[in-house]
Amino acid sequence: MSSWHGLKSTIFSQDKDDEIYHAIVKAIVEHQLPPGSKLPEEALATAFGISRTGIRTVLQRLAAVQLIRLTPKRGAQVVTPGVEEARNVLLTRRMLECANLPQVVANSAAVHISALEDVLAGEERAHEERDGATAIRLSALFHVQLQAISGNEVLTQMVSQLTLRSSLVIAAYGAPWQQGCRCHDHQQLVALLKAGATAPLVRQMEQHFDDILANLHFERSGETTPDFARLFASAVKG
Template sequence: MSKPSTAPAPPGKRKAAATTAAGAATTLAGADGAAANSGARLKRGTTAVDLRIYRAVVNAVMSHRLPPGTHLGEADFCELYRVSRTTVRKALQRLAHDHIIELRPNRGAVIASPTPEQARDIFAARRALEREIVPLVIRHRTPASLQQIRQALEAEDQARRTGDRASWIRLGGEFHLLLAELAGNQVLLRFMGELVSRCSLIIALYESPGASMCENDEHKELMTLIEQGKAEQACALIEHHLLEIEGRLRLGEPGRKINLAEALAGL
């Protein structure tokens, strides 16, 4: 990757929402996840049922309905989806491979709980990745790709206006993943899928309670810079955006108990 940008953050008041950039409910981490999410053929050995379980857990995590540390009982999945433990274990193994859950001895599967040190490393990696993605989006931009970005922003605004926090979180993450897709580099897209999902876990763990929904001004400003072909300013903005998100986080432990059936309802 290129040397990190040292350009100063763009002036003006920033209202980046911590959850907007990091929640990605339909993101399936890794290359397999990206393919599954777009409807491509399943990975060898993957069935529609364990893929459904995988997606449901990822969606619930990205929407912050399953916070870090939540225990995932195999029996609960068997009852919810009317499947065998073998099928459930396949889905859990895949989730563990993509860092969504941890398989712990004598405790089973739990939603992953990144440490503060891991959180800093993950955000640093994401900033480096997005600095590579944004210039590629500008280089490959077309009227069609710009329209895709506009539609993504409109969907975010609609969710915010209606107070649909879960969708707003999900769509905020999808905005960043759309940029990765429009960059035209499948390796970057794969890495981005994993980082976005892991950032959502971090935010679920360390987000200040009662964080309010606010305007996604920086997404809109980024769209303007992409349209204008201003790569340097766009890179500075994306770095500022992610640093501000990270800066809002605080150490803490999730305290609420989760009902798995309620968290996965409709997913």
């Protein structure tokens, strides 16, 4: 009985850690925690109602995927990508996503097109309603879902991780109005995919990333400390 209670406690702890991890990732991706934001253990532990040891575990996971930086004596901060790193994140995505498009076209079916169009509809609504957080999240989802059509799980996972880092790049260097990618670009990509036009699809994706890079302004953000109790209130209640 005691061993079961111990296992049950461990499972609950892992579930709680996952919830907190995903809540912080979501806040970073949606630019509610911008680059340079301080992540004090005590403040986060209070906001989520757990121990500092539990928060430390989550922060180590976030550091492993390069969303935050852990520095001795300074603690945790959301990463502010350097200019070279920012360029390389987007150039790497451009290379990977474009190279995988022939396989995406080869595997594409009506169900995939329909799923992408659902994401596009949500993305367009978010832009119309000036819901920046949702627009950013759906923009990333579009790219991951598009690449997943290929069936290459390794590449799709790499793109998924890179979209998280891309969000930091846009938050650090994008214009204030920049909320993910432009819907019109994504609509054109879906139209070309639907037509099975591989070469034009690749060219359009290349141009898509070139435009994103061209619209970045390489000026660094300052350090901030958000109101964690307000930011994560819904996650704690959930």
